Amino acid sequence: xxxxxxxxxxxxxxxxxxxxxxxxxxxxxxxxxxxxxxxxxxxxxxxxxxxxxxxxxxxxxxxxxxxxxxxxxxxxxxxxxxxxxxxxxxxxxxxxxxxxxxxxxxxxxxxxx
Amino acid sequence: xxxxxxxxxxxxxxxxxxxxxxxxxxxxxxxxxxxxxxxxxxxxxxxxxxxxxxxxxxxxxxxxxxxxxxxxxxxxxxxxxxxxxxxxxxxxxxxxxxxxxxxxxxxxxxxxxxxxxxxxxxxxxxxxxxxxxxxxxxxxxxxxxxxxxxxxxxxxxxxxxxxxx
Numbered sequence: 001x002x003x004x005x006x007x008x009x010x011x012x013x014x015x016x017x018x019x020x021x022x023x024x025x026x027x028x029x030x031x032x033x034x035x036x037x038x039x040x041x042x043x044x045x046x047x048x049x050x051x052x053x054x055x056x057x058x059x060x061x062x063x064x065x066x067x068x069x070x071x072x073x074x075x076x077x078x079x080x081x082x083x084x085x086x087x088x089x090x091x092x093x094x095x096x097x098x099x100x101x102x103x104x105x106x107x108x109x110x111x112x113x
Numbered sequence: 114x115x116x117x118x119x120x121x122x123x124x125x126x127x128x129x130x131x132x133x134x135x136x137x138x139x140x141x142x143x144x145x146x147x148x149x150x151x152x153x154x155x156x157x158x159x160x161x162x163x164x165x166x167x168x169x170x171x172x173x174x175x176x177x178x179x180x181x182x183x184x185x186x187x188x189x190x191x192x193x194x195x196x197x198x199x200x201x202x203x204x205x206x207x208x209x210x211x212x213x214x215x216x217x218x219x220x221x222x223x224x225x226x227x228x229x230x231x232x233x234x235x236x237x238x239x240x241x242x243x244x245x246x247x248x249x250x251x252x253x254x255x256x257x258x259x260x261x262x263x264x265x266x267x268x269x270x271x272x273x274x275x276x277x278x
Contacts, residue, residue, distance in 0.1 A: 014230035015119045018221045020156070023123045025217035027130055027149070029210050034134040036206070039193050042139045042185055046146050049177070050130055053153055056169075064160045064236045065229060069247045072165050072239050076248070079172050080259050084266035086177045090184045091273035097188050104193075 020061040027054030041096070041103050045089055052082050115233050118159060122152040137192040139185045143178060150174040161236035164244045 031054060034047030056075040063071025096108055129148035136142045150173045157166040248256055 013115050014232050015115050015159070016225070017229040017231055018218075018225040019119065019123070020160070020231065021221040021225065022214075022218045023126065023156075025221070026127055026214055029214050029217075030127070030130040030134055033206070033210055037134060037202075040137075040139055040190065042181065042188075042190060043133075043142045046133065046139075046142055046181065049146060049173075050133060050149060053149060053173070056165075057153060057156060060157050060160045060162050060165060060239075061231070063162070063239070064231055067236055067238065069238045069243050072162055072244050073247055073252050075162075075165055076168065076244070077255065077259065079168060080263065083172060083177055084263055086180055087266050087270045088273070090180055091270040093184060094188070095273050103188065103190055 017061060017065055021058060024054045024057040024061065027051075027057065039104050039106060041093055041105050041108070044105060045086075045093070049082060049086070052078055115159060115231070119156065122155045126152040126156075139190045140182070143181050143185060146181075147174050147178050150178070159233055160231060160239075161234070162239040164239055164241040167241075 028051050031047045031049075031051030034050065035044055038044050038047065056078055059071040059075040059078070061071075063069065093103070097103060099113060100108060102108065126149050129145040129152070133142045133145040133149070136145065150169060154166045154169040154174070157169060
């Protein structure tokens with residue numbers, strides 16, 4: 001523990017790195033909350049995107065800290081995977097809706113019709 | 114100046130994220146997610162990630178969110194009918210979430226020294242040239258594998274969207 005916990009006001013023009021990481025943790029936690037609380041399958045999917053965004057912020061912040069570009073590359077790959085996931089996931093949602101005409105996650109609890 | 118920019122867009126991001134979780138209609142959630150992504154792009158710029166900020170706006174806020182909104186419109190998804198917040202689950206889970214955030218904050222605060230600060234312009238290695246150089250030399254193999262991944266995703270989406278399934 002490196003000091004008193006309520007984070008002191010920083011010097012002007014400089015943001016503590018910890019603030020970025022804490023913001024990232026908050027966004028990730030809200031994504032988890034949405035993933036667990038929502039019933040609409042599309043909103044659950046958007047919560048996953050929110051979690052990915054929170055992790056991306058951590059990657060970029062650490063990239064600044066280490067003065068290396070690797071974190072940017074990683075978050076670039078995360079975006080690519082998110083795009084592929086969105087395409088496939090939304091196609092699955094379309095198919096589920098075509099077969100069961102519902103978007104409630106609790107009603108899609110069995111794999112076979 | 115940096116602090117105010119950070120605080121403004123951090124508050125916007127967290128507010129939009131909370132709105133995403135609380136709204137019952139998917140369209141409202143999608144618009145909140147666009148807000149989160151836009152403010153995160155500004156934060157990436159503050160951290161020196163010009164290329165990633167542009168990609169965030171173009172790919173995430175542009176392409177992926179348009180896909181989401183397209184599907185929401187296509188399925189004519191309405192608001193959730195049943196109440197989503199059960200009282201017991203709420204009273205157990207919300208303190209746990211706050212505990213998790215507090216734990217993460219304490220951990221980050223204890224590990225990251227007070228002298229670690231972010232100044233705008235302190236890291237200029239995030240330009241398109243630098244990212245491209247790393248992407249096509251050290252990360253060439255993952256990059257090529259990514260193209261296979263996208264090809265498979267396209268095929269999967271086409272197969273799933275056919276009529277017979």
